[in-house]
Amino acid sequence: MSLIEQQIAMSTTAERQVVTGAPGAAPSADWVIVTRGITRDYDMGGEVVHALRGVEIAVRRNEYVAIMGPSGSGKSTLMNLIGCLDTPSAGEYWLNGELVSRMADDELARVRNREIGFVFQTFNLLPRATAQQNVELPLVYAGVSAAERKARAKEALERVQLGDRRDHRPNELSGGQRQRVAIARALVNRPAILLADEPTGNLDSTTSEEIMRVFEGLASSGQTVIMVTHEPDIAAHARRVVVLRDGRISSDETRETFLATLNARV
Amino acid sequence: MSLIDAIRLALTQIRVQKLKSFFTLLGVTIGVMFLIAVVSIVNGMSKYVEEDFAAKFLGVNTFTLRRFPNFQNGNVTEATWREWQRRPVITSEDADAIREALPTGAHWAMQDMRYATPASQYRNSGPQAMVAAVSAEYFLIKNLEVERGRVFTEQEEQIGQPVVVLGSETAETYFPNIDPLGKEIRLEGLPFRVIGVLKKQGSTFGISLDRQAIGPFHSDMRRVTHARMGIDGVLVQGSDVGNLQDSEEAAREVMRRRHHLRPADPDNFMFETSESALGFWQGIKQVLVIGGIVLPAIGLVVGAIVIMNIMLVAVADRTREIGIRKALGARRRDIMWQFLVESATLSIFGAILGIALGFGLSALIKSVTPLPSSVALWSIVVSVFLGAGVGIIAGIYPASRASRLDPILALRSD
Numbered sequence: 290m291s292l293i294e295q296q297i298a299m300s301t302t303a304e305r306q307v308v309t310g311a312p313g314a315a316p317s318a319d320w321v322i323v324t325r326g327i328t329r330d331y332d333m334g335g336e337v338v339h340a341l342r343g344v345e346i347a348v349r350r351n352e353y354v355a356i357m358g359p360s361g362s363g364k365s366t367l368m369n370l371i372g373c374l375d376t377p378s379a380g381e382y383w384l385n386g387e388l389v390s391r392m393a394d395d396e397l398a399r400v401r402n403r404e405i406g407f408v409f410q411t412f413n414l415l416p417r418a419t420a421q422q423n424v425e426l427p428l429v430y431a432g433v434s435a436a437e438r439k440a441r442a443k444e445a446l447e448r449v450q451l452g453d454r455r456d457h458r459p460n461e462l463s464g465g466q467r468q469r470v471a472i473a474r475a476l477v478n479r480p481a482i483l484l485a486d487e488p489t490g491n492l493d494s495t496t497s498e499e500i501m502r503v504f505e506g507l508a509s510s511g512q513t514v515i516m517v518t519h520e521p522d523i524a525a526h527a528r529r530v531v532v533l534r535d536g537r538i539s540s541d542e543t544r545e546t547f548l549a550t551l552n553a554r555v
Numbered sequence: 556m557s558l559i560d561a562i563r564l565a566l567t568q569i570r571v572q573k574l575k576s577f578f579t580l581l582g583v584t585i586g587v588m589f590l591i592a593v594v595s596i597v598n599g600m601s602k603y604v605e606e607d608f609a610a611k612f613l614g615v616n617t618f619t620l621r622r623f624p625n626f627q628n629g630n631v632t633e634a635t636w637r638e639w640q641r642r643p644v645i646t647s648e649d650a651d652a653i654r655e656a657l658p659t660g661a662h663w664a665m666q667d668m669r670y671a672t673p674a675s676q677y678r679n680s681g682p683q684a685m686v687a688a689v690s691a692e693y694f695l696i697k698n699l700e701v702e703r704g705r706v707f708t709e710q711e712e713q714i715g716q717p718v719v720v721l722g723s724e725t726a727e728t729y730f731p732n733i734d735p736l737g738k739e740i741r742l743e744g745l746p747f748r749v750i751g752v753l754k755k756q757g758s759t760f761g762i763s764l765d766r767q768a769i770g771p772f773h774s775d776m777r778r779v780t781h782a783r784m785g786i787d788g789v790l791v792q793g794s795d796v797g798n799l800q801d802s803e804e805a806a807r808e809v810m811r812r813r814h815h816l817r818p819a820d821p822d823n824f825m826f827e828t829s830e831s832a833l834g835f836w837q838g839i840k841q842v843l844v845i846g847g848i849v850l851p852a853i854g855l856v857v858g859a860i861v862i863m864n865i866m867l868v869a870v871a872d873r874t875r876e877i878g879i880r881k882a883l884g885a886r887r888r889d890i891m892w893q894f895l896v897e898s899a900t901l902s903i904f905g906a907i908l909g910i911a912l913g914f915g916l917s918a919l920i921k922s923v924t925p926l927p928s929s930v931a932l933w934s935i936v937v938s939v940f941l942g943a944g945v946g947i948i949a950g951i952y953p954a955s956r957a958s959r960l961d962p963i964l965a966l967r968s969d
Contacts, residue, residue, distance in 0.1 A: 374882060374962050395886045402884020413879045413966065417571060429556055430884040474883070 316383050321481050321513050322348040322371065327380030327390065328536075329366050340366040342536040343380065348482075348515065353508035355524035356517045358533035365486075367533065368517045372405055372484050373397045385481040402430050406475025406483045410490035412467045414459040420446060420470045421455040427478045445473040449503060465496035472503055476512070483507060485516040489523055501526045521551055556889045561896035568869075568897055569904065579865045580905030583945055586854025587906045587938045591913025591930060593847030596920060597840060599928035604836045616799050617696055619666075619827045620645065620653065620789040620806055642823045644785025647772070649813055653789055656805040660794035664690035665772055667786040671779055673768060674741045675729040684725045684766045686742055688776035688786075693769070694720075696792040704736045704751030712771035719747035719776070722767030726752040742768060745775045788827075855941060858905065859949040866898050866953035870960075877957050878965025891958040898950025899943050906942025910935055 310316040316323040329341040340363045348354055358364040369375040370382060373389055376397070382390040385404050392400065406427075407413075414423045424442035433441070446455055449469040459467050468488060475483055485504070489497035505526065508514050516527060524530050530547040532540040542550070556564075569576045619625075623639035631639075650665035657663055670683045687693070691709040699706070699720075707718050719740060726735045726749070735749040747770055756764035770776030777783075791806065793799025803826055810824050870877070877890055885893075917928045 369963050372882070374966075395888075398881065398884050398886040398889075401882060407882050409966070413875070413882070415876055415879060417567065426880070427883045429560055430880075430886070430889060432557075435560075478884075 312381060315386055315388070316347070318386065319349055320347055320383070321350045321352075321385055322346060322515075323381075323383040324370075324377075325381040325383075327370060327377040327382055329363075329370060329375070330378045339536055341370070341377070344533075344536075344538055346531060346538065346541075348513065350481075350513055351508075351511050353504070353514045353526075353528045354516070355527035355530045356515065356533065357519065357521065357524045357530055358539075359519065361535075362533040363536040364517050364519075364533045366536075368484065368486055371482075371515060372407060373400045398430075402427055403478060404481040406472075406478065406480035408468070408471050408475050408483065408485040408488045410487035412459070412464075412471045412491070414467060414470055414474075416459055419456050419458055420451060420462070420473075423459070423470055424474045424477050427474060431478055441477055442473070445477040446470070448476065449473045463496075464492050465499050468492065468496075468500050469503060472500075472507075476507070482513045482515055485514070487518055488516060489518075489520070497523065525551070556885070556892060558896070561893055562900060564893060565897035565900040569901060575865070576901060576904070579861055579901055580858075580908060582854055582856075582858025582861045583902050583905030583942055584854075584858075584909040584912065586851040586858055586945075587909025587942060588912040588916060589854055590847065590851035590938055590941070591910055591934050592916040592920070592928075593843060593850065594934040595913070595917040595928045595930040597843045597847060598931045598934075599917075599921075600836075600843075601840065602929065603927045615698070615792075615829075616794075616796065617790060617792040617828070618799065618803055618806075620649075620791070620810065621787065621825055621827050622785070624825055625827060643814055645788060645824065647777075647782065647786055649810065650786065650789045652809050652813060653791070653806045656809045657791065658798060658801045658805065660798050661802045662692045662696050662792040664693040664696055664790045665786055666690075666693060666788055666790055667772070667777060667780040667782045669780040671742050671768075673725060673729055675735075675738065677731060677733060678729050681728050682724075682766055684722065684768045686776065686779050687767065687769045688772045688774070688780045688782055689769055690772055693790065696790055699769075700754050701751040702754045703734075704749070706751050707771050712773055715771055715773035715775070717745070717747045717770070717774050717776075718750045719768050719770045720751040720753060721749055721769075722753050722763075722765040723755045724763055724765035725768055728766075740768070742770075742776070742779045745779060747774075747776070851941075855945050858902070859945045862898055862902055862946060862949035863953060865901075866894060866950055867956070869897075870894065870953050870957040873957075874960060874965045874968040877960050878962050878968070881960070881962035882966060887958040890960075891954045894954035894957050895947055895950045898954065899946035902946025902949070903939060903942040906938045909942075910938050913938075 310323065312325050324344055324346045326343045326345065327341060328339065328343055331338045331340055344367060356364050356367060366375070370377055373384070373392075376392065377390050380390065381388060384400065387400065389397065389400055415426070418426075421439070421442050424445050425438045428438040428441060443452070443455065446452055449472050451466060451469055451473065454462060454466060459470070462470065472483075488504070489500055492500060501523065504514055504516065508528070514527070516524070518524050525544060525548055528544050530540075530542055530544060531538055540550075622642050622645055647665055650663075654663045667688045669686050671686045672680065672683050674680070691707060691712040693699075694706045701720065702723065704720070706720050707716065711718060719742075721735060721740070729735070729740060730738060735752060738749050739746050740749055741747070747768075753765070753767065758764060770779075772782070789806070791799075791802050793802050806826070807822065811822065814823055816823065880890060914930055917930055921928050
């Protein structure tokens, strides 16, 4: 059984049972992410650690996917690969029709800038810059003119209900507001995917719910969202949950089946 | 990232850490300050010595035949000094013989000088004046012009009229608020009639050029200056450089013959030209220029090392920021650019501060010492470029380290 067939076999919805293409061939346009047998090995002082051992994921445009897994499962490594911060040791990664797995540094930087919007656990806002300036940052590297940057950042902040906080610095904002600034920054360059890494890890449960509602709203409006988390109740906000274990996908199911499995286990 | 964005970012960074930035700049600031100050002193003195001093004391396109140099280059050995003292004096007969031999177009004047205290009926004591017994063409060669009255003529000089032309300060001192023309002034007890007052000339190296009394050589003036004991020199002005060289050759031939020198003997007299007199200045200038290169160079090297260290610290401090920027799409060259511009901006700030301090230092030197100094425009331009250059060179290593950071590791740092 090939790896693709394995993944298809694991898929639970009819929609996902579409062949995403043969190795080396670009997937059809409705697939925003297709990985084919990606592995990632680290050389830890002579000892090779296999963080990912052949991962097959295919994500359609407008999907809302959670990637779960205990620590050491390889989910951070997978997130770095999906986010183009790293390249796989072997295998193919197609993002929005481009083969990014063999790209050089500067091309990866361009892909990160255009195709990916990052949301981090620790927000990662520049402390000395205002909300407006933080949101403008991806546009600076995209070479957008100052006037257009200003207008687009303003629009993005208004989209996350922070239109009145544009001139505040991160330390003048609450945790939830900071994360919303980060979301605005992630969205400002209209990326193919919104990639969130434990987006509620530093927030209390009320604020977490608020952020999840923002994600829900974005997903409903057609934004592809990929969220890495280790919390099942946060993962349960997504419409599809992929679970990693020991560098491999151990399950890939809809929210409903995931919740059913979860409840069955409890 | 555009240059404007990068500069704006650098300025924000500098503003946030004012004090740290200031100390970072200090090396470059001091270097540039010395550069501006030394260059302005050398510049000012050059202008002063080469144009002002040389023209006033020596005249243009002239030489002075002397027994031994008036302006000495460095220390003279005992032996040289004794040799000079043994040389025959130059006499008015020598001067006349030279005049006969000069090519046409050359101007000639003998001169003999001595300090003396004048006396008039209004004042009989006061500052000394430089008394000169000269030929009529002296005024022409030295480019001396009268403010009032006239200079003496060739005929007056030949027949030895007891007339005198005064420097403006001497005239003012001995004829306070009185028109000195036609009045009598006594030098060493001998009376002279004032016929002219020179235009004000100011002073050179603290010597006032306005305390003078110039009279015809063949008058009693030569008794005042003790011309019998030999004269100071023979002043010759050529109509151009070639004429001046011909004149010098003619004068040398006459003098060697009159001093009965054999072909192998060296000259026992000398020709003082503005270049030879300025030899001492060339020596001083060399030392100053070397100082002007070494001091700023030390400052700039220290400045570069400090900036490099501070930038390395900044890269370490801002690793996470670099990670964020990379995650958001900054390429290596964007990060490199950001830190290079920051380093260069910092350094240019230092240079600008140094230029301001250099101006101050130059003004201070001008006001507390008699040394003139004027800031050279080129030194400002050079300073700004040096500032930028030092910043860029010092920034290359830190910036390239920053640009090569792994975004994953950088994002994980605190």
